[in-house]
Amino acid sequence: MSTYIIEGGHRLHGSICPQGAKNEALQVISATLLTSEPVTIHNVPNILDVMNLIKLLKAMRVKVDKVGDTSWRFQADDLDEDYISSADFVARCASLRGSVLVVGPLLARLGQAYFAKPGGDKIGRRKVDTHITGLSKLGAMIAYNEERQAYYLVSVNGLKGCYMLLDEASVTGTANIIMAAALADGTTTIYNAACEPYVQQLCRMLACMGVKIEGIGSNLLRITGAEKLTGTEHSILPDMIEVGSFIGMAALTCSELTIKNVSCENLGIIPDSFRRLGINLELRGDDIYIPEQEVYEIESNLDGSIPTIADAPWPGLTPDLLSVILVTATQCRGSVLIHQKMFESRLFFVDRLIDMGAQIMLCDPHRAVVIGMDHKMPLRANNMHSPDIRAGIAMLIAAMSAKGVSTIDNIDQIDRGYEAIDTRLNSIGACIYRRD
Numbered sequence: 001m002s003t004y005i006i007e008g009g010h011r012l013h014g015s016i017c018p019q020g021a022k023n024e025a026l027q028v029i030s031a032t033l034l035t036s037e038p039v040t041i042h043n044v045p046n047i048l049d050v051m052n053l054i055k056l057l058k059a060m061r062v063k064v065d066k067v068g069d070t071s072w073r074f075q076a077d078d079l080d081e082d083y084i085s086s087a088d089f090v091a092r093c094a095s096l097r098g099s100v101l102v103v104g105p106l107l108a109r110l111g112q113a114y115f116a117k118p119g120g121d122k123i124g125r126r127k128v129d130t131h132i133t134g135l136s137k138l139g140a141m142i143a144y145n146e147e148r149q150a151y152y153l154v155s156v157n158g159l160k161g162c163y164m165l166l167d168e169a170s171v172t173g174t175a176n177i178i179m180a181a182a183l184a185d186g187t188t189t190i191y192n193a194a195c196e197p198y199v200q201q202l203c204r205m206l207a208c209m210g211v212k213i214e215g216i217g218s219n220l221l222r223i224t225g226a227e228k229l230t231g232t233e234h235s236i237l238p239d240m241i242e243v244g245s246f247i248g249m250a251a252l253t254c255s256e257l258t259i260k261n262v263s264c265e266n267l268g269i270i271p272d273s274f275r276r277l278g279i280n281l282e283l284r285g286d287d288i289y290i291p292e293q294e295v296y297e298i299e300s301n302l303d304g305s306i307p308t309i310a311d312a313p314w315p316g317l318t319p320d321l322l323s324v325i326l327v328t329a330t331q332c333r334g335s336v337l338i339h340q341k342m343f344e345s346r347l348f349f350v351d352r353l354i355d356m357g358a359q360i361m362l363c364d365p366h367r368a369v370v371i372g373m374d375h376k377m378p379l380r381a382n383n384m385h386s387p388d389i390r391a392g393i394a395m396l397i398a399a400m401s402a403k404g405v406s407t408i409d410n411i412d413q414i415d416r417g418y419e420a421i422d423t424r425l426n427s428i429g430a431c432i433y434r435r436d
Contacts, residue, residue, distance in 0.1 A: 002435065015428070028234055107180050139162075182209075203216045245397070252398070340367070381399070422434050
């Protein structure tokens with residue numbers, strides 16, 4: 001287990017560029033299984049979850065070559081069907097949440113797939129019902145393998161396009177169904193589909209590979225399956241979660257910072273959500289400039305009541321940024337209610353922030369009231385343990401602003417979503433030491 005040792009109180013300065021988007025990378029790399037032709041993907045982030053998925057593809061006998069600093073070429077022309085049915089494959093998938101995204105492509109390409117109960121963040125129950133139900137509507141027969149603790153999906157006569165109304169706008173569920181439908185016979189209509197930019201990117205990549213997809217960017221998709229997909233090249237968007245994390249860091253450390261090449265048109269409501277905390281943001285071309293401020297005042301509602309910032313499916317605020325917004329609010333002026341609707345355990349890390357001197361009332365597993373201290377009472381250093389990626393980065397942001405030296409254990413969780421974050425932040429003024 002690795003540890004971060006953070007000396008707080010240092011202001012950031014200069015500019016920083018976000019990595020490629022983790023969530024998009026997991027989707028488009030899995031989509032390379034749909035064709036036997038080469039697919040080249042650019043701007044791939046060098047983070048633990050993505051590298052583990054690439055290792056999984058290598059174990060499946062996908063030819064994988066690194067062709068640039070952030071560019072990889074994949075060719076799935078000789079898949080090892082025996083390995084894909086093995087206990088080792090199921091065990092690997094169970095330890096990597098992103099592995100759920102190989103199920104749709106394997107089912108479409110080979111007619112069978114194992115669906116292991118995935119691992120990942122400790123943020124509460126994350127059901128896979130949407131995946132299973134959607135794939136079954138396409139014609140997959142499903143049985144539970146008690147010995148391997150995994151679902152076994154098989155398509156005897158091939159997948160058939162159909163109409164389906166999803167019970168929730170699941171991002172990975174939508175992506176899995178889209179990829180399975182890409183090789184299905186006929187047209188698949190998905191209503192209440194997730195429409196995040198990363199799902200849009202997956203659709204555009206598949207369109208370049210020969211799939212006809214209508215409604216990209218909406219919650220109503222029509223996918224006309226192709227008999228065979230071709231190779232393509234694809235570039236991954238900047239990670240909107242990392243962009244939001246850098247905005248929070250700048251505000252909590254009272255820093256002046258420029259975030260470069262953020263793809264502003266794909267950030268949605270994120271800039272405005274931080275503006276509600278009193279953070280001045282300037283969009284300069286495709287960059288975000290955050291000036292140094294003395295006061296960050298939370299906007300009250302029009303009737304003067306305490307505002308609520310809540311997560312919601314796109315184009316609402318992504319739940320992955322609520323932890324960052326919460327910790328940023330601890331040093332603003334005013335109060336805000338943070339409402340985490342989509343996961344029931346993501347707010348439990350606030351106990352560590354309370355130990356640091358933050359004024360937070362945890363109302364229940366989904367809601368917390370933050371009373372900002374206006375930088376008049378800085379957070380105190382603390383020893384912490386990261387339970388998941390987003391709580392880990394929120395703890396890191398808190399430690400960067402705190403008085404004294406803090407430690408964060410289990411930073412492998414942070415590595416899953418943030419590439420060399422200590423090195424990159426140290427280059428703009430932070431003081432973070434990694435102990436392995």
